[in-house]
Amino acid sequence: MAWNGKLKKIDENRWEIPKDEFPFMRTNAVIYASENMIGQIRSDNAPLQAANVASLPGIVGSSMAMPDIHWGYGFPIGGVAAVNADSGSISPGGIGFDINCGVRLIKTDLTVDDLGGKVGVLVDELYKNVPSGLGSKGLTKIGNRELDDILKNGSKWAVENGYGWERDLEATEEKGRMKDADPSAVSDKARKRGIPQIGSLGSGNHFLELDVVDDVFDKDVAKKFGLKEGTVTVTVHCGSRGCGHQIATEYLQEMERYIKNNNIDLPDRQLACAPLDSKLGDDYYKAMCCGANYAWANRQMITHWVRESFENILEGSAEDMGMDVVYDVAHNIAKKERHDVEGHSENVLVHRKGATRAFAAGRTEIAQMYRDVGQPVIIPGDMKVGTYVLVGKKGAMKETFGSTCHGAGRKMSRNAALSKLKASDVKNEMRKNNIYLRSGSDEGLLEEAPAAYKDVDEVIKVVCAAGLTDKVAKLTPIGVVKG
Numbered sequence: 001m002a003w004n005g006k007l008k009k010i011d012e013n014r015w016e017i018p019k020d021e022f023p024f025m026r027t028n029a030v031i032y033a034s035e036n037m038i039g040q041i042r043s044d045n046a047p048l049q050a051a052n053v054a055s056l057p058g059i060v061g062s063s064m065a066m067p068d069i070h071w072g073y074g075f076p077i078g079g080v081a082a083v084n085a086d087s088g089s090i091s092p093g094g095i096g097f098d099i100n101c102g103v104r105l106i107k108t109d110l111t112v113d114d115l116g117g118k119v120g121v122l123v124d125e126l127y128k129n130v131p132s133g134l135g136s137k138g139l140t141k142i143g144n145r146e147l148d149d150i151l152k153n154g155s156k157w158a159v160e161n162g163y164g165w166e167r168d169l170e171a172t173e174e175k176g177r178m179k180d181a182d183p184s185a186v187s188d189k190a191r192k193r194g195i196p197q198i199g200s201l202g203s204g205n206h207f208l209e210l211d212v213v214d215d216v217f218d219k220d221v222a223k224k225f226g227l228k229e230g231t232v233t234v235t236v237h238c239g240s241r242g243c244g245h246q247i248a249t250e251y252l253q254e255m256e257r258y259i260k261n262n263n264i265d266l267p268d269r270q271l272a273c274a275p276l277d278s279k280l281g282d283d284y285y286k287a288m289c290c291g292a293n294y295a296w297a298n299r300q301m302i303t304h305w306v307r308e309s310f311e312n313i314l315e316g317s318a319e320d321m322g323m324d325v326v327y328d329v330a331h332n333i334a335k336k337e338r339h340d341v342e343g344h345s346e347n348v349l350v351h352r353k354g355a356t357r358a359f360a361a362g363r364t365e366i367a368q369m370y371r372d373v374g375q376p377v378i379i380p381g382d383m384k385v386g387t388y389v390l391v392g393k394k395g396a397m398k399e400t401f402g403s404t405c406h407g408a409g410r411k412m413s414r415n416a417a418l419s420k421l422k423a424s425d426v427k428n429e430m431r432k433n434n435i436y437l438r439s440g441s442d443e444g445l446l447e448e449a450p451a452a453y454k455d456v457d458e459v460i461k462v463v464c465a466a467g468l469t470d471k472v473a474k475l476t477p478i479g480v481v482k483g
Contacts, residue, residue, distance in 0.1 A: 001045045002042050002043050002044075002045055003041075003042045003043075003045045003046070003047040003048055004042075005017065005021055005047065005048070005051070006018055006021050007031070007038070007042070007047060009035075010030075012034065012035070012465065013032055013033070013034060013462050013465050013466040014030055014031070014032055014033075014466065015030070015031045015032075015033060015038060016028055016029070016030055016031075017029040017030075017031070017047060017050060017051045017054075019054070021051055022051055022055075022267065024052075024054075024055040024265070024266075024267050025051060025054040025055060026054055026055060026056070026057075026059050027054045027059055027060075027061065027062055027063060028054065028062050028063070029047070029050040029051050029053070029054050029062060029063040029064070029065070030062045030063070030064050030065070030399075031047060031050060031064075031065045031067075031069060032064070032065065032066050032067050032405075032462055032463065032466055032468075033067045033069070033462060034067070034458060034461065034462050036458060037067055037454070037458060037459075037462070040411055040454070041069055041070075044070055044071045044413075045071065046065070046069045046070050046071045046072075046076040046077075046078075047065075047069075047076075049071065049072065049074070049075060049076040049079070049268070050063050050064070050065045050069070050076055050079065051063070052074075052266075052267045052268045052271060053074075053075055053076075053079055053081050053094070053271065055266055055267055055271070056081055056083060056088075056089060056091060056094075056271065056273060057083070057087075057088065057089040057264070057273065057275070058083040058084045058087045058088025058089050058275075058276075059081055059082070059083050059088065060082050060083060060084055060088070060341045060342075060346065060348060061082055061341060061342075061401065063079070063080075063081050064079070064080040064081065064399075064400055064403070065078045065079050065080070066078040066079075066080070066354075066355055066403070066404060066405035066406070066409075066459075066463065067405055067409070067454075067458070067459045067462040067463065068354065068405045068406060068407050068408060068409025068454065068459050069409060070409050070410045070411070072093075072096070072353065072354065073093050073096070073097070073270050074091060074092075074093020074094065074268060074270035074271045074272070075091070075093050075094045075096075075271075075351065075353040076353075076354075077096075077353060077354035077409065077410075078353075078354045078355060078405065078406070078409060079094065079351070079352075079353045079354065079355065080350065080351065080352055080353075080355045080400055080401065080403045081094055081350075081351045082339065082341075082348040082349065082350045082351070082401045083276070083348060083349050083351075084346065084347075084348060085276060085336055085346075085347035085348055085349050086276070086277065086347070087275075087277075088275070088276055088348070088349060089273035089274060089275050089276065089281065090273060090274060090276050090281050090284060090285055090288075090334060090349060090351075091255075091271055091272065091273035091351065092248045092251050092252045092255065092272070092273075092284065092288075093252070093270050093271050093272065093273075093353070094271075094334065094351030094353050095248070095288060095332055095333060095334050095351060095352075095353055096248070096332035096353050096354070097244065097245045097248040097249065098239035098240060098241075098244055098245065098332055099239065099240045099244035099247060099248060099288055099291030099292055099294075099295060099332060099333065100239055100240055100244065100291060100292035100293075100294075100295035100296065100330045100332055100333050101206075101237075101238070101239030101240070101295070101330075101331060101332040102173075102237075102238075102239065102295060102296075102299065102328060102329055102330040102331055102332070102333075103235060103236065103237050103328070103329055103331070103378040103379075103380060103387075104172075104235070104236040104237075104299045104302075104303065104325060104327070104328040104329075104378075105233060105234075105235055105236075105325070105326040105327060105328075105376070105378050105387075105389065106233060106234040106235075106236070106303060106306060106307075106323055106324070106325055106326065107225075107226045107227060107231065107233050107322060107323070107324055107325075107326050108231055108232045108233065108234070108310070108321050108322050108323050109228075109231060109321060109322030110231060110232045110314075110321055110322075111230050111231060111232065112212055112230075112232065112478065114232075114314075115232065115314070116314075118313055118314070119210065119436050119478050119479050120436045120479070121313055122210065122309065122310070122313045122314075122479065123210060123436045123437075123438055123479035123480070123481060124438065125309040125312055125313050126208050126210075126305075126306065126309045126438075126479075126481050127438040127481045128309075129305045129306075129308060129309045129312075130200070130201050130208060130302050130305050130306070130309075130481070131199070131200040131201065132200065132201035132202065132203070132206070132208075132440055132481060132482070132483040138196065138197055138198045138199030138200045138301070139199055139305075140198060140199050140301065142195055142198060143195070144191065144195070147183075147191055147194060147195055147198075148183045150194075150198065150293065150294055150297045151181055151183040151186060151194075151290035151291075151293055151294060152181050152182075152183055152290070152293065153177055153293065153297075154174075154176045154177040154178070154181075154292070154293030154294070154295075154296040154297050154300075155168065155169055155172055155175070155176025155177060155293075155296040155297055155299075155300040155328075156169060156175075156176060156177050157297055158176075158296075158297045158300035158301050158304070159300065162304070163199075163297075163300055163301045163303070163304040164300050164301075164303050164304050164307075165324075167324070167325075168300060168303065168324075168325045170367050170368070170369065171324070171325040171326065171327050171328065171367060171369075172296060172300075172325065172327070172328040173327070173328055173329050173330055173357065174292075174296075174330075174365075176293070176296040176297070176300060176328070177293055177296065178289035178292050178293055179289075180285065180286055180289045180336075181286060181289035181290040181292075181293050182283075182286035182287070182289070182290065183290055185283045185284070185286040185287035185290065186243075186247060186287050186290050186291075187246065187247075187250055189246055189250070190242075190243050190246035190247050190250065190287075191243070193241070193242030193243050193245070193246050194240075194241065194242060194243025194246075194294055197241040197242055197243070198241075198294070198297065198298060198301065199298060199301035199302065199305075200238075200241065200298070201236075201238050201302065201481070201483045202238055202239070202241050202483050203440070203444055203483040204444070204447070204448075204483060205237070205447075205448050205483075206237050206238040206239070206482075206483040207235075207237050207380075207383065207448075207480060207481060207482050207483060208234065208235070208236055208237075208302075208306070208480070208481040209234065209235040209237075209380070209383070209386070209387065209475075209477050209479070209480050209481075210232065210233075210234055210436075210477065210478050210479035210480070211232070211233045211234070211235060211386055211387060211475035211476060211477050211478065212230065212231070212232055212233070212475065212476050212478055213227050213228060213229050213230060213231050213232075213233060213473050213474075213475055214229070214386075214474050214475065214476040215229070215473060215474040216228075216229045216472070216473050217470075217471040217472055217473060217474070218391070218470060218471065218472050218473075220373075221373050221374075221391050221470075221472045222389075222472050222473050224369070224370060224373050225326050225327070225370070225376055225389065225472060225473075226322075226324060226326055227326065227389065227472070227473045229473075232478075233326075233475055234306050235378070235380060235387050235475065236299055236302050236303065236306070237380055238295070238298060238299060238302065238483070239295045239298070239332065240291040240292070240294045240295040240298065241294070241295075241298065243291060243294050244291035244294060244295065247287045247288065247290070247291045248291075251280075251283075251284040251287060251288075252272055254274075254280060254284075255272035255273055255274050255280065255284070256269055256272045258272070258274050258278075258280055259272050259273065259274075276349060285334070285349075288333075288334060292330065292333055295330070296328065299328060303325060306323075307323050310323060326376060326378075326389070327367070327370075327375075327376035327378065329356050329357060329375075329376070329377060329378055330352075330356075330357070331352060331354060331355060331356045331406035331407075332352070332353055332354065333352055334349050334350065334351045334352070335349070335350050335352070335357070336348075336349050337349075337350055337365070337401070337402070339397070339401050339402070340397075340398070348401065350401045350402075350403065352403055352406075354406045354407070354409075355403045355404065355405065355406050356377050356378075356379070356403065356404050356405065356406045357375060357377075357392070357402055357403060358374075358375060358377045358390070358391075358392035358393070358396045358400075358402055358403055358404040358468055358469050359374065359375040359392045359396070359397070359402045360374050360375075360392050360393050360394045360396060360397050360402070361373055361374040361392075363375070363397075363402070366392075373391060374391040374392040374393065375391065375392040376389060376390075376391060376472075377389070377390040377391060377392060377404055377469055378390075379404075379405060379406065379407060379456070379459075379460065380407050380408070380456075381407065381408045381453065381456030381457075382408055382448070382449075382450040382452075382453040382456065383430070383435070383437075383448060383450060383477060383480045383482065384429060384430065384433055384435065384450040384477070385408075385450070385456055385457075385476075385477075386474065386475045386476045386477045387474075387475040387477075388456065388460050388471065388473070388474055388475070389471075389472045389473040389474075389475065390404065390460070390463070390464070390469035390470060390471055390472055391469060391470050391472050392404070392468075392469060393467055393468060393469055393470055394467070395466060395467025395468050396467075396468040396469065399466075399467075399468070400468060403468075404463045404468045404469045405459055405460075405462075405463050407453075407456070407459075408453040408454045408455070408456035408459055409453065409454045409459065410452055410453060410454070411452065411453060411454045412451065412452040412453075414447040414452075416452075417446050417447050417448075417449055417451070417452040418443065418446050418447065421446050421449050421451060421452070422446075423442035423445050423446055426445055426446065426449045426450070426451075427445070429450065430480070433477075434478065435477050435478060435479065435480055436478065436479040436480070437479075437480050437482070438479075438480070438481050438482070439480075439481075439482040440482065440483065444482055444483065445482060448482060
């Protein structure tokens with residue numbers, strides 16, 4: 001089904017579904033996209049979900065979708081919506097099942113020549129040391145006491161237990177810990193799913209990517225981020241595994257009962273929500289914070305094993321190789337923040353579902369070392385084209401509650417990719433581009449084939465032209481581990 005409703009072109013990068021399109025809309029919906037992209041965006045009917053989100057109780061500003069928009073659960077993937085922190089509602093569909101799915105970028109001072117022809121060996125070592133694939137289990141054995149600490153303290157727990165460096169925390173959004181986390185809001189079933197999986201990559205679109213900084217667009221900001229043309233980087237993309245999925249599943253079920261029992265009228269039951277000031281809404285927020293902390297601990301542990309892999313193969317220390325974390329960003333999360341709303345400052349909860357925080361220079365939430373230039377924003381494309389590093393700009397603060405895109409965005413569903421593409425073709429494509437690939441299954445490889453994704457260059461062009469972000473650097477892959 002395609003979207004055939006109203007979609008008014010505002011300018012070259014913005015399209016609007018007006019508030020009068022449906023009686024349930026409390027505000028308008030704005031989609032960031034170019035003329036070239038809008039046909040594909042219409043084709044999977046994701047604009048309907050952007051319109052539906054405009055019905056969320058307590059919504060302020062517009063319902064928004066980034067150019068990587070595609071059909072999701074309740075919210076479109078690429079969706080952004082803020083609600084009043086006192087009178088608004090929280091919706092798990094606006095965060096996603098993989099709570100705090102996010103991206104971490106690790107720099108090095110190494111060039112490809114410094115790797116001494118060991119790209120393949122290094123990728124094999126990463127594949128061996130970082131558990132990946134469907135149902136993968138971590139290398140670290142923990143119990144309920146340790147899990148409580150992880151759910152409460154996130155990356156802080158990982159660093160205190162030897163998985164990384166203290167300065168990694170400063171280079172992590174929220175310093176790797178959402179302080180409102182309350183482990184008592186997390187069920188036994190979510191705990192049981194989380195205990196064996198901590199420190200693992202998982203499957204689906206999760207990956208480890210060995211890249212080279214190929215292009216630097218802003219030398220001053222790139223220098224601030226520690227990125228130098230020709231150097232090797234590692235990108236980590238994963239989330240909260242089965243723990244986060246179970247948290248989302250259980251609270252969605254409770255909220256579906258809540259909206260039914262309280263006669264809350266929504267155009268889609270997948271938008272099930274609860275008031276932030278209700279016990280259910282508050283419990284979910286605290287549990288979501290736990291899921292976010294689990295994900296940050298997970299990426300921190302993976303960072304440790306990435307460094308160990310480099311040390312094992314290249315016989316040097318990670319410190320000497322300059323393996324610092326550039327930044328770690330979440331793109332499936334809800335955050336309590338303060339923003340300008342219709343000319344006044346207001347406390348809001350910003351849902352970002354397949355969307356990344358992109359704060360401009362000066363915000364106190366940004367790590368001190370980057371506060372004078374803006375927040376680093378890490379945007380993966382597909383496994384063939386690599387990753388962009390952007391920086392948040394004032395336009396995002398004015399229009400999108402400090403938000404931008406999170407990736408290229410799918411243009412082909414996973415089922416369509418499985419039926420239309422061949423694994424041998426994907427492998428050949430990677431070989432032709434001199435990218436060393438390790439993948440756990442042909443099925444997973446097909447689901448994440450480059451042909452299944454939009455043109456990330458077009459996505460980046462839109463968010464930069466719209467004033468949400470600026471380009472800093474482009475990272476090109478030389479090796480990929482797919483979950």
